[in-house]
Amino acid sequence: MIIESAFRPAWWLANPHAQTIYPTLARRVMPPISRVERLDLPDGDFIELAWGDKGLKSNVPLVILLHGLGGSAYSTYIAGLMQAVNQQGYRAVVMLFRGAGSEPNRLPRAYHSGETSDLNWVLNLLAEREPDSPKAAVGISLGGNVLLKWLGEQSNQSILQSGVAVSVPFKLQLAADKMNQGFARLYQAYLLREMRRVFSQKLALGGRYQLPPTLSEVNTLRCFWTFDDKVTAPLHGFQNVHEYYREASSAQYLCKIKTPTLIIHAIDDPFMTPEVVPTADELAPEVTLELSRRGGHVGFIGGQVPGSPSYWLDHRVPEYLQLIFKDYS
Secondary structure: EEOOOOOOOOHHOOOOHHHHHHHHHHOOOOOOEEEHHHHEEEOEEEEEEEEHHHHHHHHEEEEEOOOOOOOOOOOOHHHHHHHHHHHOEEEEEEEEEEOEEEEEEEEOOOOOOOOOHHHHHHHHHHHHOOOOOOOOEEEEEHHHHHHHHHHHHHHOOOOOOEEEEEOOOOHHHHHHHHHOOHHHHHHHHHHHHHHHHHHHHHHHHHHHHOOOOHHHHHHOOOOHHHHHHHHHHHHOOOHHHHHHHHHOOOOHHHHHHHOOEEEEEEEEOOOOHHHHOOOHHHHOOOOOEEEOOOOOOOOEEEEEOOOOEOOOHHHHHHHHHHHHHHHOO
């Protein structure tokens, strides 16, 4: 089902690029992190969980947050959602993908748009620890793609009561094409700089890793197509970038989801074209696509007074979760 969003952009931030860039430039928000937990994974690597649960009872709902490419618990959209979730009375935990934590992960690989095995492992661990606490997951951009893919793969799962995905690049090939055009190249350059930094740290550590030869080219790669072909694909077991984009795109999994799921998306998202947006017949009955004409990429900023923004996602996501969790209180 596709519905029209109630979001209306601030008149002084009507441009999709303004919606996208403003939080990075102007928003100052600290995540309410109470502790960081390191988890050793079955393959010898590790990830970290950043918990926001101070002063909240252990049996209240738990919201798992999944960041985007180059993100962390300190990304403004994650920090804002952590605060909003806590204010709603729910615990929050940010799953920091491999290499996105406080130090480089142990293995050559990192994370990518279709990496669901780590999420599956973490969710099963949380379910084992807390079999009775209601849970939901919120994924942003790349994290949203990972979440939707997992929900489709695990269509009969019972760990999460719901999922929320925001500004998802449903079809990675089309998104990569768009990011290599016009103004979007600035976003591409920023995100690739963050990813090059991660792998440059590993190159500097040398002998700790058995790195593929193509990784030595990481500082010369200037678009997602070449980066994903030379780095992402070989590091994660794909034959090439085409197989990676085909297998990792979440669009093909939307029809398989059986968990109540809300997708929030703006047609003017500058990271992709309107062609990536799913049609109604591509969505399972349990999936609602809340579509707005404006909002940029993970922007959705309202407010009538210039300089006094209202971050709509921080209201909309808890509002939706409140409806989900009311049956589990």
